[in-house]
Amino acid sequence: MVIVVGKKGIKLPFVGKDKFADLMKAGLGYDRVTRTFYIQSLDYADRLKATLSEIFKDDIVFAQICLICGKVFPCNECEFFNDCKSNDYPSYCICKSCIEKPKLFNLYADKSKKFIGYR
Amino acid sequence: MTTVNSLSQQAVMWVEKYRPQTLDEVIGNEEAKAMLISWLKNWKPGSKPALLYGPPGIGKTTLVHALAKTFSYDLIETNASDIRTAEKILHVAGHAAFEDSLLQHFLGFKGTIILFDEVDGIHGREDAGGLEAIIKIITQAKVPIILTANDVSDPKFRELKNQCLSIQFFRVRPPLIMALLERICEMENVKYEKEALKILAKVSGGDVRSAINDLQAIYERSGKITIEDVKVLSPRDREITIQKALEELFLSDDIERVKRILNEVNVDYEIFLQAIHDNLPYQYKNLEDLASAYDKLSMADIFLGRMKRTQNWSLLKYVIEEMSMGVNLSRKGKYTPIGFKFPPSKLILMARTKLTREVLDKISSLIGKQCHVSRQRAIRDFIPFLRVIFENNPAEAKKFASWFNFTEDLSSYLSGKSRGFIKK
Numbered sequence: 022m023v024i025v026v027g028k029k030g031i032k033l034p035f036v037g038k039d040k041f042a043d044l045m046k047a048g049l050g051y052d053r054v055t056r057t058f059y060i061q062s063l064d065y066a067d068r069l070k071a072t073l074s075e076i077f078k079d080d081i082v083f084a085q086i087c088l089i090c091g092k093v094f095p096c097n098e099c100e101f102f103n104d105c106k107s108n109d110y111p112s113y114c115i116c117k118s119c120i121e122k123p124k125l126f127n128l129y130a131d132k133s134k135k136f137i138g139y140r
Numbered sequence: 141m142t143t144v145n146s147l148s149q150q151a152v153m154w155v156e157k158y159r160p161q162t163l164d165e166v167i168g169n170e171e172a173k174a175m176l177i178s179w180l181k182n183w184k185p186g187s188k189p190a191l192l193y194g195p196p197g198i199g200k201t202t203l204v205h206a207l208a209k210t211f212s213y214d215l216i217e218t219n220a221s222d223i224r225t226a227e228k229i230l231h232v233a234g235h236a237a238f239e240d241s242l243l244q245h246f247l248g249f250k251g252t253i254i255l256f257d258e259v260d261g262i263h264g265r266e267d268a269g270g271l272e273a274i275i276k277i278i279t280q281a282k283v284p285i286i287l288t289a290n291d292v293s294d295p296k297f298r299e300l301k302n303q304c305l306s307i308q309f310f311r312v313r314p315p316l317i318m319a320l321l322e323r324i325c326e327m328e329n330v331k332y333e334k335e336a337l338k339i340l341a342k343v344s345g346g347d348v349r350s351a352i353n354d355l356q357a358i359y360e361r362s363g364k365i366t367i368e369d370v371k372v373l374s375p376r377d378r379e380i381t382i383q384k385a386l387e388e389l390f391l392s393d394d395i396e397r398v399k400r401i402l403n404e405v406n407v408d409y410e411i412f413l414q415a416i417h418d419n420l421p422y423q424y425k426n427l428e429d430l431a432s433a434y435d436k437l438s439m440a441d442i443f444l445g446r447m448k449r450t451q452n453w454s455l456l457k458y459v460i461e462e463m464s465m466g467v468n469l470s471r472k473g474k475y476t477p478i479g480f481k482f483p484p485s486k487l488i489l490m491a492r493t494k495l496t497r498e499v500l501d502k503i504s505s506l507i508g509k510q511c512h513v514s515r516q517r518a519i520r521d522f523i524p525f526l527r528v529i530f531e532n533n534p535a536e537a538k539k540f541a542s543w544f545n546f547t548e549d550l551s552s553y554l555s556g557k558s559r560g561f562i563k564k
Contacts (some may be wrong), residue, residue, distance in 0.1 A: 064293075064309060088170065097316070104342035106195075107310035117317035121334075126323035129316065134164045137174040139284045 031058040036076055043072050063110055070109075075098035088132045089119040154356045155349050158324055159202065163210050166203045167320055167348065168312035173203065175307050180211060180253075180284060184320075189278045189285035191259075191301065192307025193292045197347040200288045204255050213284075214249040219257045252283045260289040260297065271300065278303055309344025314338075320348065321355050325365065332365035339370045382415055389416065389468060398464045409459060413440060416467060429471050436466025487489050499553050506544045523554075530554035 036044065045051070047069035050061035060069070066083075074081045082095045095118050096108045113136070115129065122128060160166040163173065170293065172192070179190050192200045208215035256274055278285050278300075292301055318334075318341035325332040340358075344351035355365065362369045388401045402412075416437055424430040447455035473524035503526075504518035511522070530537040541551045 062306075063310075100338070101314035101342060104345075105311075105314055106346040107313060110310055112310065112313075114313050115319070120315050120318070125319040129167070129319050130164050133167075133170055133173075136170050137163065137177055 029057070029059040030055065031060075032074055033058055033073075040072070040076065047072050060111060061079070066110060083109050083110060085114045087116035087118075087119055088113040088136065089115055089122070089128050092116045101107075152361055153353075154324060154328070155352045158320075158327075158352065158501075160199070160206050161209065163203070163206050166199050166206055167316045168198065169203075169309050172307045172309050175305075176203065176207060176536070179305055179307075180207060180213075183284045185282050187284075188303065188305045189281070189287060191287045191289065191292065191304035191306045192309060193260075193289045193306065195311055195346070196290050197349055198309050198312055199348065200309055201255070204253070204286050204288070208253050211254045212250045214251070215253050215255060215354075217255040217257060219261075254281070254283060254285045256285065256287045258289065259300070260291055260294070260459070271296065275300060275303060301348045312348055314341040314344070317341040317344055317346075317351050321351060324352065324355060328359075329364075330359050330365060332493050333367055336365045336367045336370045339367065340365075367562055382412060385412065386415060386419060390419075390463060390471075392468065395465050395468060398468050399460060402460050402464045409444060409456075409463075413437065413444065413459075413463060416463060418466070424471055426472065433470035436470060439466065484495075491555045499550065503544075503546065503550050506546060510544055526554055527556070531556050 031049070033044075037040060041051075042045055044058065047065045048060060048062035049058050055062075060083075063069075070081050070083075082097065084093045086093055086098055096102055096105070096114075099108075099114070099117055102108055115125070119125070119128070121127070163177070166173065169314075172194075176190060176192070192204070194200060205215060205465050207213075207511065223493075254277075259271075259274060274287070278287075287300070287304060289297070294308075318337050321337045321340055322332070322334070325337070337355075340351055340354055344354070354370075358365055358369050385401050388398055392398050392401075417434075420433055420437070424433055443455045443458045443462065447453060466473075482502060500519060500523070501515065503523060504515040507513065507518035507522050507526075508515050511518070513522070526540060529540060534555075537551065537555060540546070546554070
């Protein structure tokens, strides 16, 4: 089984002091209010994935969010998976069904404007 | 080659024509863009500068230009690869960072943004305080400052990273590149197959500029974009490793290609020169070829040293030419490639002797303090004699150790008891 992890609201079982420190060093942050983890930095994405994988005892993939329809999907669903140089970083992308839509760039630009808070 | 467009159309490069002017035209890295906008909107004197880092060709500099334009800021740009010394950096950006811009009042700008482009092009020791000058400016600046870099993983950038809000950029994803190519085709009335655009996006390696250039080149050749037309393209890999660069250098018959590869190789030129030096005797078996190649390499070394000493970076082209064309053309006969040796032996030796060098450094520093001599002189003129004393006369050695304030470890190194251990 593969576990898909998003950028925010990551719930982990009790990991202990050492593992917690490992996770912080690997780029995870901890939200004391919601008691969930979130990805703060992707400088050590591979290390982060390996540590999470040890905790969950399973393979980890990061979730992608379709900027156009909001669907959450893993990278390996995408036809560009093998050619993408930034695959499996949790980020915004375009899902395989939206990619076939006409006037794709205009759709993307509209959503992107809203997302970055600039109009 | 058939040209289907008019001359006037050809003269306009699409990459220039469709260069992003506003923020929404810069594709990809949405979270980074949002973070940068929010940083600028909330910026006040004393706020941290923004450090944008990520691989080359993904639009970091373009984004800063679009940001300044969108929010009506005057942009002062310095490329840290060209302006490296503390004096030059302070001369170009110092005044702007500490004082208000007159243009702000006359031309209606909201303020000034200073952009230090490619700060990772600054080398700590060689570039005479360049990094320190930038840190000085960013900690005291009264205007927003943005820095860009390709790679800030080197420890020398730790302080800079601590002083900045780091914003990471990733390669633009193929679906977004495909959407942009589709839009350009529609604007230019180019007939295209969507699958062909997908291939173009795939082979671009996340480099938008290359994808647009490929699109225009194919259109100018065949007047349409079909799967058949784009099949000739090979994937772009911008991250050229030292292994790949060595392979091209020794194997390729295309000099221009070798030069281009050397320009793009993702490694320090000094290390690359050392890597060529170490690999030459294994690759060139003919002694005349080998002598000629070493001759060219020594010229490259002379230019590299002169470039660092005088800070005259225009000499870099000669370094590259001697290293690429010089070494490549030295080979006359047939060539059978064998495995490459890396890292360079000098680096291995330096790593192995690190502990010894540290001990010697401590000893020479203590000698220097007591005898008022340089460390170099202490190593050359004092340590050999101290070694003889420490090895043969423990009573005298004790007195010297106490006078120089040598610790037990240092005394033990000089007496030869721990030398072998330290060397390992």
